[in-house]
Amino acid sequence: MEDVSTLKHTPLHALHLSLGARMVPFAGYDMPVQYPEGVLKEHLHTRAAAGLFDVSHMGQIVVRPKSGKVEDAALALEQLVPADVVGLGEGRQRYGLFTNAAGGILDDLMIVNRGDHLFLVVNAACKDADLKHLKDSLGSVCDVTMLTDRALIALQGPRAGAVLCELWADVASMRFMDVAEAELHDVSCIISRSGYTGEDGFEISIPADAAVDVTQRLLEHPDVLPIGLGARDSLRLEAGLCLYGNDIDTNTTPIEAGLEWAIQKSRRAGGERAGGFPGAGRILAELTDGVSTRRVGLRPEGRAPVRGGANLYADAEGRTAAGTVTSGGFGPSVDGPVAMGYVDAEHAEIGTRLFAEVRGKYLPIAVTALPFIKQTYKR
Amino acid sequence: MLKFTEEHEWLKIEGDVATVGITEHAAGQLGDLVFVELPEAGASFSKGDSAATVESVKAASDVYCPLDGEIVEVNQAIVDDPSLVNSDPQGAAWFFKLKLADPDAANALLDEAAYKEFVA
Numbered sequence: 001m002e003d004v005s006t007l008k009h010t011p012l013h014a015l016h017l018s019l020g021a022r023m024v025p026f027a028g029y030d031m032p033v034q035y036p037e038g039v040l041k042e043h044l045h046t047r048a049a050a051g052l053f054d055v056s057h058m059g060q061i062v063v064r065p066k067s068g069k070v071e072d073a074a075l076a077l078e079q080l081v082p083a084d085v086v087g088l089g090e091g092r093q094r095y096g097l098f099t100n101a102a103g104g105i106l107d108d109l110m111i112v113n114r115g116d117h118l119f120l121v122v123n124a125a126c127k128d129a130d131l132k133h134l135k136d137s138l139g140s141v142c143d144v145t146m147l148t149d150r151a152l153i154a155l156q157g158p159r160a161g162a163v164l165c166e167l168w169a170d171v172a173s174m175r176f177m178d179v180a181e182a183e184l185h186d187v188s189c190i191i192s193r194s195g196y197t198g199e200d201g202f203e204i205s206i207p208a209d210a211a212v213d214v215t216q217r218l219l220e221h222p223d224v225l226p227i228g229l230g231a232r233d234s235l236r237l238e239a240g241l242c243l244y245g246n247d248i249d250t251n252t253t254p255i256e257a258g259l260e261w262a263i264q265k266s267r268r269a270g271g272e273r274a275g276g277f278p279g280a281g282r283i284l285a286e287l288t289d290g291v292s293t294r295r296v297g298l299r300p301e302g303r304a305p306v307r308g309g310a311n312l313y314a315d316a317e318g319r320t321a322a323g324t325v326t327s328g329g330f331g332p333s334v335d336g337p338v339a340m341g342y343v344d345a346e347h348a349e350i351g352t353r354l355f356a357e358v359r360g361k362y363l364p365i366a367v368t369a370l371p372f373i374k375q376t377y378k379r
Numbered sequence: 380m381l382k383f384t385e386e387h388e389w390l391k392i393e394g395d396v397a398t399v400g401i402t403e404h405a406a407g408q409l410g411d412l413v414f415v416e417l418p419e420a421g422a423s424f425s426k427g428d429s430a431a432t433v434e435s436v437k438a439a440s441d442v443y444c445p446l447d448g449e450i451v452e453v454n455q456a457i458v459d460d461p462s463l464v465n466s467d468p469q470g471a472a473w474f475f476k477l478k479l480a481d482p483d484a485a486n487a488l489l490d491e492a493a494y495k496e497f498v499a
Contacts, residue, residue: 039436040411230410230437303414305434330413330436337414359416359432 010056011151011208012215019219019226027124029057032228039230043332046197046235047373050157051227052218059127060147060205063138064117073118076138077111082254082277084264088113093177093192095262097254098133103279103286104250105257106133108242112179112192119179119190121152121203123244151211156201156235158376159223164191164202166221171202176377184214196232198239198375237338238331240297240370246308247295247326247340253279255286256342258295258370263287294348297370298325298339298356302363305330305337306356313355314347316362322347322354331372338372339365382485383494384445389469395482398473399445401433404498406468410435412461417453417475424448424477426484431474433464445488447480 007030016023021032032054034042045051065073074085083096090113098106107126112119122130127146134144155164164171168182174193182191187210195201206214218224233243242248248257266272269284277283300306306328314320328339339356347354350369355362380392387405390397406412414434424430424444431442453475457463464472479485489497 033437034410038410040413043436234436304416305414305439307439330434332413332436 008057010054011211012054012056012153015212015215016054016226021226021228024229026229027057029124031057032226034228034230035226037225039228039234040332042225042227042231043234045225046157046227046231047199047333048157049223049225050155050159050163050201050221051197051231052215052224053154053156053227053232054151054215055154055203056151056211057124058152059120059122059124059130060150060152061120061122061127061131061134062117062143062145062147063120063134064143064145066141066143068116070113070116070118073138073142074113076141077118078267078273079276080133080137080278081109081111082263082267082280082283083111084266084273085111085118086273087264087266090115091179093179093194097259097262098130099254099277099279099283100250101278102250103253103282105244105248105252105254106130106250108244108248110192110194114179114190125245147205149208151206151208151215152203153206153211153215153218154195154201154203155218155224156195156197156199156227158200160199160201161378163218163221163223167217174378176200176379185210185217187214189214193378196239196241197235198241198371198373199235200376200378234329234332237327237329237340238333238372239375240340240372242295243327252295252342253283253286253291255283256291256293256295260287290345292345293323293342294345295326295340296343296348296350297368297372298328298341298354298365299368299372300337300339300356300363300365303336304358304363306339306358306363306365311357312341312343312365313357313362316355316364318355318357318362325356334372340370343367380485381491382445382488383491383497384443384488385497386443386445387498388442388445390445390477390485390488392479392482392485395479396451397446397448397477397479397485399475399477400473401442401464401468402494402498403468406465409433409440410437412464415457415461415464417458418450420450420452422450424450433461442474444477446477446484448477449480450475451478452476
């Protein structure tokens with residue numbers, strides 16, 4: 001077990017304790033896994049009203065072009081990610097992947113064009129490596145800085161827009177993946193209409209010294225409950241979203257992971273800025289030629305959850321290996337078990353019936369389209 | 380006779396048969412249960428064997444057999460409705476009845492006061 005005394009605290013740590021959270025070590029931070037309501041109710045509340053998450057452990061990185069021209073930062077970042085960054089408009093956000101020379105995924109991230117610089121949000125467990133990677137590769141063109149004096153919260157769910165509107169009316173005009181700067185209770189925040197639940201919602205970057213105040217005011221709203229990492233995981237799983245380290249890592253390529261939508265036309269073969277990112281040879285070839293293993297949704301036929309790590313077979317006797325589950329659990333909104341994993345291409349067709357090994361038994365499980373719930377993004 | 384284990388099971392012992400469940404403390408720690416798997420009647424277990432599985436949204440946990448014995452009955456009600464384990468863990472949500480190989484072995488388990496002290 002990790003030594004609790006060495007764990008880092010987010011600016012909202014004391015607030016979590018005062019709310020009765022159960023704390024666990026996560027990516028070097030002491031984080032709330034659940035509050036007294038419990039994972040099941042927190043999950044359902046987020047889909048019915050609004051949930052508030054502390055995601056301050058994630059890395060917030062500013063990439064500022066030395067030339068003053070954001071295009072220069074965008075071109076530089078395109079050397080590390082297969083996304084179209086140059087074509088990202090001011091005040092817009094896009095999902096991206098850091099790839100390595102073998103075509104594997106080093107991390108996934110959000111990229112924002114903030115007008116005169118790029119703003120990135122990266123995973124907590126990868127943030128130090130990401131910062132070094134960015135500095136090593138872009139350091140001659142950009143100043144790369146980790147923001148350590150800001151909290152990050154997410155407000156997610158069908159009531160999130162109405163709740164945030166009470167603090168800042170202009171939020172109503174934001175679309176999915178828009179990013180704006182706004183004063184919430186006289187605190188300058190960066191608001192993005194995005195999230196990790198499949199619901200409409202927002203991620204809000206707040207100066208650390210004002211984070212408790214803004215968060216408490218949002219929690220005062222009767223529609224809002226605090227939500228821990230437990231429900232964050234079940235919400236993202238139902239939404240079909242990858243968890244770095246589980247569903248994607250250096251051993252999976254973007255194409256195997258089914259993330260080809262994160263590679264826009266301009267970066268593909270024949271595009272204006274085709275390739276030019278680590279592993280482009282393999283990744284672009286896979287786009288054309290296909291892959292031998294694919295990430296798919298998996299829906300167990302029974303009630304038993306099938307967890308990450310379970311082996312998949314083509315037959316009920318466990319003779320012919322077909323793949324591995326990478327994330328799995330119980331989906332409270334689906335009201336049944338849900339999972340995702342990698343299967344050999346010949347078993348990847350939706351509707352294929354496979355068998356998952358759970359405690360020595362082979363349980364039927366169907367290859368299913370993702371997501372498991374209807375996404376409600378405001379496009 | 381009511382006994383407890385450090386693995387958070389309770390045993391209500393009548394003659395050589397123990398009714399076994401998980402404690403209120405354990406149910407609270409596990410959170411809302413969504414799945415329960417019970418052993419088959421007739422199965423034999425040694426003390427410490429995994430005899431049942433309970434799952435929350437987040438994780439699966441084993442329920443250990445508290446003493447050597449044979450399963451004589453299981454409680455289908457908690458399979459049909461796992462939330463019963465959260466609402467009435469030390470009553471209606473018993474897991475299984477165990478015919479004890481050595482009823483005297485129960486004397487070594489915790490009594491209620493000792494268990495309460497253990498989880499305090």
